[in-house]
Amino acid sequence: MKSLTLLALAVAVVAASGCSSFxxxxxxxxxxxxxxxxxxxxxxxxxGQVGAGFSAEQVQIALGDPSEKTQAGGPGLLSxxxxxxxxxxxxxxxxxxxxxxxxxxxxxxxxxxxxxLGRDVDGRVVFVxxxxxxxxxxxx
Numbered sequence: 001m002k003s004l005t006l007l008a009l010a011v012a013v014v015a016a017s018g019c020s021s022f023x024x025x026x027x028x029x030x031x032x033x034x035x036x037x038x039x040x041x042x043x044x045x046x047x048g049q050v051g052a053g054f055s056a057e058q059v060q061i062a063l064g065d066p067s068e069k070t071q072a073g074g075p076g077l078l079s080x081x082x083x084x085x086x087x088x089x090x091x092x093x094x095x096x097x098x099x100x101x102x103x104x105x106x107x108x109x110x111x112x113x114x115x116x117l118g119r120d121v122d123g124r125v126v127f128v129x130x131x132x133x134x135x136x137x138x139x140x
Contacts, residue, residue: 023048026061033057050125054132056080059125066125077129084123084137 023046027034034042037058044051045062054062059082066082073079123137 021064023062026064030057030061034061049137050132050135052132052135055130056127059127059132063123063125078127080127082125082127084125 027045034045037045041054041058045058048062050059050062063084067085068083069080070083071078071080123135125132125136126134
């Protein structure tokens with residue numbers, strides 16, 4: 001039983017870690033572009049931050065893919081909003097047991113749910129003509 005519990009815990013940790021990517025992973029995938037940017041921009045991207053004037057590529061490397069994108073435009077003006085809804089991985093663990101003897105059955109369970117392993121992040125990045133003009137990132 002103990003080895004089964006440890007196996008379930010290991011699978012849960014691996015699954016949770018595979019659900020998100022980090023700026024360092026995205027930097028490695030775009031290393032040539034990243035190397036061309038200023039040290040200040042590189043530092044912000046490594047920290048998972050974005051600022052005014054960033055390109056869409058820089059935002060994607062710093063924050064990852066947005067949950068949703070919306071576009072609006074007019075003559076000579078293209079506005080795009082990237083919305084981020086992230087939910088921190090949570091760890092859940094349950095234990096159950098039961099027995100049966102003759103005509104009687106007994107059962108029981110216990111569980112722990114909702115232990116946060118990270119921060120929830122909700123944010124909005126506004127681009128005008130391909131460059132960031134506004135950033136709203138909220139951490140909880």
